[in-house]
Amino acid sequence: MSFHNSKTMKITVNQVSKRYGDYPALDSISLEVPEQSIYGLLGPNGAGKTTLIRILNQITAPDSGDVLLNGEPLNRTHIARIGYLPEERGLYKKMKVGEQAVYLAQLKGIGKNEAEKRLRKWFNRFEINGWWDKKVEELSKGMQQKVQFITTVIHEPELLIFDEPFSGFDPINANLLKESIIELRDKGATVLLSTHNMASVEELCDSITLIQKGHSILEGKVTDIKRQNDTHRREILVRTDDRQRVLNLTAKHPDILIENAGEPDEMKITVMDESPNDLIKDILQIGQLVSFKEILPSMNDIFIQKVQSQNEQS
Amino acid sequence: MNKIGLIIKREYLTRVRKRSFIIMTFLGPVLLAAIYIIPILLALHSESDKKTIAVVDESHWFEDRLKSNEEQTFIIVENMPIDSVKTLVQEGYYDIALHVPPTQLNIPSNAILYSHKQVPMNVESYIRNVMKKEIEEQKLLASGVDPDIVNAVKTDVNLSVMRMDETGNEKETFTQVQFTLGIILATLIYMFIIFFGGQVLNGVAEEKTNRIIEVIVSSVKPFQLMMGKIIGVSLVALTQFAMWIIMTVIIYFGFTAVVGLSNPAAISSGTVLNQEMVSADIMNNENVMQVVNIAHSIDFGTIIPCFLIFFILGYLLYATLYAAVGSLVDNNTDSQQFTLPITVPLMVAIISSFYIINNPDGVLSVVLSMIPFTSPISMMVRIPFGVPIWQIVISIILLIGTFILMTWIAAKIYRTGILMYGKKLTYKEIFKWLKYK
Numbered sequence: 001m002s003f004h005n006s007k008t009m010k011i012t013v014n015q016v017s018k019r020y021g022d023y024p025a026l027d028s029i030s031l032e033v034p035e036q037s038i039y040g041l042l043g044p045n046g047a048g049k050t051t052l053i054r055i056l057n058q059i060t061a062p063d064s065g066d067v068l069l070n071g072e073p074l075n076r077t078h079i080a081r082i083g084y085l086p087e088e089r090g091l092y093k094k095m096k097v098g099e100q101a102v103y104l105a106q107l108k109g110i111g112k113n114e115a116e117k118r119l120r121k122w123f124n125r126f127e128i129n130g131w132w133d134k135k136v137e138e139l140s141k142g143m144q145q146k147v148q149f150i151t152t153v154i155h156e157p158e159l160l161i162f163d164e165p166f167s168g169f170d171p172i173n174a175n176l177l178k179e180s181i182i183e184l185r186d187k188g189a190t191v192l193l194s195t196h197n198m199a200s201v202e203e204l205c206d207s208i209t210l211i212q213k214g215h216s217i218l219e220g221k222v223t224d225i226k227r228q229n230d231t232h233r234r235e236i237l238v239r240t241d242d243r244q245r246v247l248n249l250t251a252k253h254p255d256i257l258i259e260n261a262g263e264p265d266e267m268k269i270t271v272m273d274e275s276p277n278d279l280i281k282d283i284l285q286i287g288q289l290v291s292f293k294e295i296l297p298s299m300n301d302i303f304i305q306k307v308q309s310q311n312e313q314s
Numbered sequence: 315m316n317k318i319g320l321i322i323k324r325e326y327l328t329r330v331r332k333r334s335f336i337i338m339t340f341l342g343p344v345l346l347a348a349i350y351i352i353p354i355l356l357a358l359h360s361e362s363d364k365k366t367i368a369v370v371d372e373s374h375w376f377e378d379r380l381k382s383n384e385e386q387t388f389i390i391v392e393n394m395p396i397d398s399v400k401t402l403v404q405e406g407y408y409d410i411a412l413h414v415p416p417t418q419l420n421i422p423s424n425a426i427l428y429s430h431k432q433v434p435m436n437v438e439s440y441i442r443n444v445m446k447k448e449i450e451e452q453k454l455l456a457s458g459v460d461p462d463i464v465n466a467v468k469t470d471v472n473l474s475v476m477r478m479d480e481t482g483n484e485k486e487t488f489t490q491v492q493f494t495l496g497i498i499l500a501t502l503i504y505m506f507i508i509f510f511g512g513q514v515l516n517g518v519a520e521e522k523t524n525r526i527i528e529v530i531v532s533s534v535k536p537f538q539l540m541m542g543k544i545i546g547v548s549l550v551a552l553t554q555f556a557m558w559i560i561m562t563v564i565i566y567f568g569f570t571a572v573v574g575l576s577n578p579a580a581i582s583s584g585t586v587l588n589q590e591m592v593s594a595d596i597m598n599n600e601n602v603m604q605v606v607n608i609a610h611s612i613d614f615g616t617i618i619p620c621f622l623i624f625f626i627l628g629y630l631l632y633a634t635l636y637a638a639v640g641s642l643v644d645n646n647t648d649s650q651q652f653t654l655p656i657t658v659p660l661m662v663a664i665i666s667s668f669y670i671i672n673n674p675d676g677v678l679s680v681v682l683s684m685i686p687f688t689s690p691i692s693m694m695v696r697i698p699f700g701v702p703i704w705q706i707v708i709s710i711i712l713l714i715g716t717f718i719l720m721t722w723i724a725a726k727i728y729r730t731g732i733l734m735y736g737k738k739l740t741y742k743e744i745f746k747w748l749k750y751k
Contacts, residue, residue: 021746057532059733084532088735090525095328106320107533151529 008035009069009081009158009190011056016065017214018051025051027214028065033192033207035070038185040201040208040222041194042299044307047211049194050087053161056192057084069159080109083157087164087194089148091136098123098132101151108155115154122150126176141168149177153184160184161192166200178204198300210303212310218302226296229305233295234276236269237261240287249286253279266290317534318542325517325546330553339554343561365437368408370396373417375452379444380412386437388412400428412441417449492698495612496671499694503625504664507690510551510629511636511656517543518640518732527732536729541721544633551629612698620697620706627713628690631720632656638724641731642739663691674699684709686716723748 011033018026026048033039041049054060055067058074067074069081092100098119105115123129126146136144145168153160162181166174181204185191193205201208201222208225210218218225240246246267247258256279257270271279283289297305329335365386371377380388389408391399396413403411411428425445427433447468454464518540521527530539639652663682670679674696682692683701689709693701730747737743 020750054733059528059531059536079533082532084529086525086528086532088525088528090529092328092520092526093524103320103324104529104533107317107530148529 007158008188010035010071011159011190011192012068012071013052014066014068016052016055016062016067018048018055018060018062024214026055026062029211029215030065031209031216031219033190035190036185036188037206038181038191038193038204040205041192041211042196042201042208042303043211048214049211050163052211053084053086053163053192053194056159056161057082080155081158083108083152083155083160085149085152085160085162085165087167089145091144091148093137094135096133096135097128097139097147100136101147101154104151105154108157110155118154118156119150122154126150142170142173145169146173149180153180157189159190159192161194163194164196165193166195166197198298198303201299208299210306212307217310218306222299225302226299229297229302231295231297232272232274234271234273235291235293235295236271236276236280236283237290237292238267238269238283238287239263239265239290240267241265242286243267245286246283249279249282252282318538318545321534321539321542322546322549325543326549326553329513329547329550335550335554339557340561342554342558343565365409365434367410367412367437368399368402369412369414370394370399371412371414373414375417375448376414376445379448380441385434386440403428403430406430410437414445491612493671495617495698496674496695497667499617499621499697500664500667500691503621503628503690503694504660506551506555506625507629507632507660508657510547511632513547513550514544514633515636515640515643515653517547518637518728519643522641522643522732531729531732536732537725540634540637540725540728544630544637547633548626548629552626613700617697621694623710624690624693624713627710627717631686631690631713631717632660634717634721634724638727638731641728642734642744644735644737644739659685659687660691663688667691667695670695674701680705684712686713689713726750 011031013029013031013033015028015030016026017024017028029048029052041052043049051060055062056074058076058079069078072078095103098116101119102112102115105119106112110118120129123132126149128143128146131139131143131147136147139147149165152162160181165177165181169177178200181191181193193201195201205222207221208219209216220228238246246269249269250256250258253271255272259268259270260266261268269279269283273279280289280292364384367380367386367388368391369377369380369388370391377390382388396411399408399411399413402408409429409431410433412425413428414425417424425441427438427441451464454467455461521530521539534542635656639656642652666678666682666688670676670682670692673679679692679696682688683696683705685692689712693706693709697706726748727744730750731744
């Protein structure tokens with residue numbers, strides 16, 4: 001592995017505030033991004049995600065608070081160690097693809113020859129080698145996205161910041177992108193992923209923070225958060241010849257919900273109880289237990305629930 | 315290579331490779347050369363425009379006085395009524411008919427020119443002059459003045475203007491040449507500022523609207539990007555300018571070689587402004603001497619460095635403003651209100667240059683050549699007439715100071731503006747950006 005990938009990067013955001021006029025974009029936000037992980041930056045529109053990302057990229061400076069990378073205050077030498085794919089992205093339309101990618105790599109401090117060598121590898125992998133001498137405006141949107149992704153990672157940064165990386169990709173290319181992101185993490189990169197696509201959060205993120213109105217309202221590992229927000233919902237599938245006896249269970253267990261399942265002799269019982277042992281015993285007497293499933297809330301549910309309850313409080 | 319160098323290189327190369335740059339590089343000198351060559355060609359081909367003028371002079375006073383030359387031929391028509399001559403003009407046998415009825419000294423002459431087409435101005439004024447002089451002479455003779463005295467009175471005036479410098483040296487000045495030179499230099503600076511300032515504006519707006527800006531400023535500071543663009547475009551402007559000069563010289567040499575007009579004085583003087591003088595009578599030694607005098611009267615040692623300094627500083631000052639405005643562009647209609655404050659001082663400068671040219675040392679002229687937003691243009695109008703060195707120095711210092719101040723302000727506006735989308739901007743809002751950290 002090259003020199004850069006032998007290092008990792010941890011982000012510490014400490015009480016950072018940023019105002020635009022009277023509007024507080026970030027309000028004393030603190031968070032910790034562990035090294036070599038994929039970290040989800042979630043939150044409704046206008047929550048301050050982009051402002052935080054721009055502070056990390058030193059595009060803008062915080063009014064107060066500090067940001068540490070591996071314990072070191074943010075400075076210009078960090079620029080070459082960060083790769084940033086903004087939500088609103090674009091390339092010089094009239095410039096040739098290869099020339100432009102080399103230029104962007106050079107701006108990140110990579111020498112011309114090295115940049116070309118690395119780019120050729122990525123172009124092969126993304127199967128866009130034939131596009132080197134085409135002008136960007138001749139490329140489809142999806143193709144441009146691939147080029148843009150490559151230019152983001154070409155300098156092998158320790159910290160990668162992706163803002164809505166999957167928008168504009170078809171499912172096949174989105175998958176290629178996901179694999180690449182996981183691979184980059186496995187090679188040592190810290191990935192900060194800002195997205196509204198909760199499915200990709202569940203799929204990719206190790207930890208997340210949920211930002212609202214400029215501060216973090218939820219932070220932690222995805223699995224931990226799911227467990228903490230467990231509503232103890234369990235789904236039990238029963239096979240029986242006597243449906244009435246199943247329905248009669250409600251007399252003893254008033255909180256359960258009984259529905260018809262797919263097959264005519266199967267019924268689904270939903271219960272909100274961490275260990276419904278009594279119910280199981282009763283079920284075993286009237287039928288056959290097909291399955292028992294713990295239903296954890298989706299990140300989507302947690303997102304909506306947290307943001308709404310926060311809105312009600314204020 | 316450092317980052318600002320990379321940006322300058324990209325800005326420069328993408329522009330000079332453009333087809334429009336190459337076209338302008340070739341077209342510019344052709345247009346410039348045309349300005350000098352066309353008068354020469356016209357002078358050379360005036361033979362074909364020679365007018366034949368039939369003269370029916372019933373007074374017989376002017377017949378001998380009207381002299382044919384390369385522009386006109388006078389034919390004295392005897393014993394033919396004017397109506398017949400007019401018919402000949404109608405038929406195209408003559409171009410013009412001059413009819414002078416019997417004339418008495420006390421009665422104003424009633425001469426008439428008949429023509430199918432417009433009578434050339436010089437033909438008309440020549441005839442008018444000859445007749446006026448002849449009548450005046452006749453009147454003097456009639457009142458008993460000695461014919462010798464009448465002849466002695468005839469005068470051609472030769473007025474020279476000498477300008478004295480501080481050391482008391484006298485130098486012949488050619489107001490017409492200074493006038494033309496001043497206007498040309500000022501117009502060149504004006505055009506270059508508008509054109510290349512516009513390129514900076516478009517370049518900034520392009521990066522903003524195609525959204526590459528955020529990627530770039532995550533690698534370089536907005537200030538580096540802004541200055542890289544401004545410097546890159548300035549190099550394009552200088553390249554264009556150098557190419558024009560080279561091309562113009564080549565075209566000029568080529569032309570003079572082709573038409574066989576060897577005039578080393580005009581060429582070695584390094585200017586092509588004297589063409590009017592040269593073209594009038596290129597073979598005339600007296601005129602060649604005139605050209606040499608004119609060339610020596612122009613202080614190129616001051617004009618060329620001043621032009622470069624005021625052009626570069628003027629461009630830099632305005633380019634920072636254009637960059638700031640470019641960063642405000644969201645849709646094109648919005649930018650108009652912010653472009654206006656830039657164009658107004660430029661317009662003031664170029665319009666007032668017609669005042670300055672007539673009064674290069676007047677108070678208003680001096681003031682305009684000091685104010686940094688007008689000085690690059692106004693000073694260039696004055697320079698060919700000679701400007702005290704202390705005024706030039708003060709003007710340059712003010713220009714540099716304002717450029718630094720404006721760069722600071724523009725950079726603040728720029729770095730906020732480039733990332734601002736979909737917001738209706740007001741001057742009040744932009745003013746707030748100056749205070750952002």
